[in-house]
Amino acid sequence: MRLVPYRLPEVLKQDPDRLLFIVEGEKCADALWEIDVAATTNPQGAGKWKDEYSEHLRGRHIIILPDNDDPGRNHAAEVARSLVGIAASVGTLELPDLPPKGDVVDWLAAGGDKDKLLKHAAEESCDQPESKSSMSNTELFPQPGAPAIADRPKIIVTTDEHIVNERAAAALASDQTIFQRGGSLVRVVKDNSPAAKDGIRRPFAPRIETLPTALLRERLSAVAQWVKECETDDGILEKPVHPPVWCVAGVHARGSWPGVRHLEAVVEYPVLRRDGSVLCQPGYDAETGLLLTHAGPLAQLPNQSDLDAAIAARDQLIEVFDDFPFERAVHRAGLLAALLTPLARFAFVGPAPLFLVDANVRGVGKGLLLDCIAAIITGQRFAIATYTDDENELRKRITSLALSGERLALFDNLIGKFGNAVLDAVLTATDWKDRVLGGNRVVQAPLYLTWYATGNNVSIAADTARRSCHIRLETPQERPEERRDFRHPNLLSWIGEQRQRLLACALTILRAYFVAGCPDQGLSAWGSYENWSKVVRGAVVWTGMPDPGETRLQLQDQADLNAGSMGVLLKCWEEMDPSRRGQTAAEAIDLFYKQPPESPPDFHADAKAALETLLDKPDARQLGNLLRSYRRRLFQGRFIDQVGKKHQAVRWAVFPADAF
Numbered sequence: 001m002r003l004v005p006y007r008l009p010e011v012l013k014q015d016p017d018r019l020l021f022i023v024e025g026e027k028c029a030d031a032l033w034e035i036d037v038a039a040t041t042n043p044q045g046a047g048k049w050k051d052e053y054s055e056h057l058r059g060r061h062i063i064i065l066p067d068n069d070d071p072g073r074n075h076a077a078e079v080a081r082s083l084v085g086i087a088a089s090v091g092t093l094e095l096p097d098l099p100p101k102g103d104v105v106d107w108l109a110a111g112g113d114k115d116k117l118l119k120h121a122a123e124e125s126c127d128q129p130e131s132k133s134s135m136s137n138t139e140l141f142p143q144p145g146a147p148a149i150a151d152r153p154k155i156i157v158t159t160d161e162h163i164v165n166e167r168a169a170a171a172l173a174s175d176q177t178i179f180q181r182g183g184s185l186v187r188v189v190k191d192n193s194p195a196a197k198d199g200i201r202r203p204f205a206p207r208i209e210t211l212p213t214a215l216l217r218e219r220l221s222a223v224a225q226w227v228k229e230c231e232t233d234d235g236i237l238e239k240p241v242h243p244p245v246w247c248v249a250g251v252h253a254r255g256s257w258p259g260v261r262h263l264e265a266v267v268e269y270p271v272l273r274r275d276g277s278v279l280c281q282p283g284y285d286a287e288t289g290l291l292l293t294h295a296g297p298l299a300q301l302p303n304q305s306d307l308d309a310a311i312a313a314r315d316q317l318i319e320v321f322d323d324f325p326f327e328r329a330v331h332r333a334g335l336l337a338a339l340l341t342p343l344a345r346f347a348f349v350g351p352a353p354l355f356l357v358d359a360n361v362r363g364v365g366k367g368l369l370l371d372c373i374a375a376i377i378t379g380q381r382f383a384i385a386t387y388t389d390d391e392n393e394l395r396k397r398i399t400s401l402a403l404s405g406e407r408l409a410l411f412d413n414l415i416g417k418f419g420n421a422v423l424d425a426v427l428t429a430t431d432w433k434d435r436v437l438g439g440n441r442v443v444q445a446p447l448y449l450t451w452y453a454t455g456n457n458v459s460i461a462a463d464t465a466r467r468s469c470h471i472r473l474e475t476p477q478e479r480p481e482e483r484r485d486f487r488h489p490n491l492l493s494w495i496g497e498q499r500q501r502l503l504a505c506a507l508t509i510l511r512a513y514f515v516a517g518c519p520d521q522g523l524s525a526w527g528s529y530e531n532w533s534k535v536v537r538g539a540v541v542w543t544g545m546p547d548p549g550e551t552r553l554q555l556q557d558q559a560d561l562n563a564g565s566m567g568v569l570l571k572c573w574e575e576m577d578p579s580r581r582g583q584t585a586a587e588a589i590d591l592f593y594k595q596p597p598e599s600p601p602d603f604h605a606d607a608k609a610a611l612e613t614l615l616d617k618p619d620a621r622q623l624g625n626l627l628r629s630y631r632r633r634l635f636q637g638r639f640i641d642q643v644g645k646k647h648q649a650v651r652w653a654v655f656p657a658d659a660f
Helices: 008-013 026-034 051-055 070-083 104-109 114-123 132-137 161-172 213-223 245-252 307-320 329-344 366-377 391-404 421-426 462-466 491-515 530-542 550-559 561-576 585-593 601-614 620-629
Strands: 019-022 061-064 089-092 154-156 179-181 184-189 207-210 225-232 235-240 265-267 283-285 290-292 354-359 408-414 431-435 442-446 450-456 468-473 638-646 649-656
Touching: 019 114, 026 104, 051 070, 061 070, 070 089, 154 161, 161 213, 161 245, 207 391, 213 245, 307 329, 307 491, 307 530, 329 354, 329 366, 329 450, 329 468, 329 491, 329 530, 329 550, 354 366, 366 408, 366 450, 366 468, 366 491, 391 421, 391 431, 391 442, 421 462, 462 468, 462 550, 468 550, 491 530, 561 585, 561 601, 561 638, 561 649, 585 601, 585 620, 585 649, 620 649
Parallel strands: 019 061, 061 089, 154 225, 265 290, 354 450, 354 468, 408 450
Antiparallel strands: 179 184, 184 207, 225 235, 283 290, 431 442, 638 649
16 A cells, blocks of 8 residues: 555645645644644654655645654654755744643644744745755755666766766765765764664764765765666667776775865754854754754744843853852853853864863762763763873774764763873864774864863873863762752753753853954963964853863962972982983983882882873883973973983983073
């Protein structure tokens, strides 16, 4: 039996210019017919719309009414995608004041009527696409498919490989499922699990994947006719063939594909553009190269975009975190900066600092605080990136996150020393380049990650401290996890209910700051983060809060593990070589680890403790590299410098500050 849209005969009898509503479920369609509003739906429920249903509605003016849940909104996006180029116009209307999982039947029962519905529909902006080729700004996840054979270009396979490859690359531009990013062809993969569709769990965030060559071959066969000319007794005939392996490999390796859309990142929430406008229309934004997946209903931003509106929005956001025991007001300001940064990440050029949340005792709410930030921004929890001091392993993890297009990443529950050269590099980089594991291919991807970390009394390396904005929690309670006096006992659930309002508050602060012209706040310089400071740090201070940049200065003073350890090492070195004759790195390792009987025990114990903090594996090579990197830098009134060589090995001696 052939399935068709619900009540199709009645729909076809209607005036083609009459507005037609598409709903989810026959009950909703019947409710609209009862108030003399034309409506239809598809058989079998949400997520089951077929392109053949759209053909029955060709030339109609259509408004889609999704149910108030993620499956309903995803279904609406799927229906809209199918109708592009077929319907005369198509728009999606999210009815106001619907309860969670509510539908048009609930809306009518609460006092809605035909006049109100048509008024809302008239206010809804509808797309008026001309053809499927215009879907680049409206289609989120187009399903792979092939255009009609007559619409595909013909590619004749010859030995002129460069010509064949150029034609193949040109044909690929019509494929709306493919993007280019960092010199690679990529696709966006979403979670199609039934559990995610049915609301059993939240769907995983869409991720970016490099397009495999096997899939590229499939897509090339979908966007072009591939033939080979064969000489026969009847003349030259064209024989259908598969895209040649050499062509697939050549197109895959080009590094640039004219006409294929560039993808900077995939976001699931509205973000600020460079001009201060808010990107909130789902789809591909050609101006920024961003793909905004369906973000759900966005709370109305206030018409007022000035300092008063920004301060009111700030107060609503800070109220969420009233129960957290911030050590000082400046750490609360750091919290606001941590919340605004992902939303402003595309409004400035350059990196953003890491946001470190630490506390004096476990159980005080570090993880919950960051979960609240993620819940407001994305509606999800953080992607956890386990920190390791192994630089090679950390590089691999960063590469994986960069290539998949993650937007927020968390180093959770830090233990021991935090910070190394790889982490310092990623915190000041705008793109990431690395060799793919198991091969020699170098990949590159833009870096729009915002980094977060948690720990208790974190020991942070010197250069990493300079790259971190600190959020410190302190409580006098011995067991803070046993607290019960919370304003919102189930805070994450409450945020889930208030998310659109809170998200609108954060965007209001940023937009109002841009409308005011991003007024100079007279902030002290923060090297590497000048543009972030102008946008995010400036917006926080503009609303009357302390400068979150001050937190890094305290962090550097209190938690500079390398500086403290270097001070100890130079003191021990001076005691080891008071005449400043100089010792090589190898001699120092031998002396520190081979304790002479006449030396005091703590002399070597202190030196070894300092070396084991500073170096992964204390040996002459690593120590020599360390001393070169800190040559003539003052630590606790001393510095180390070269005083000659011994058999081509540098001799080092420690001097007081007044000898500088």
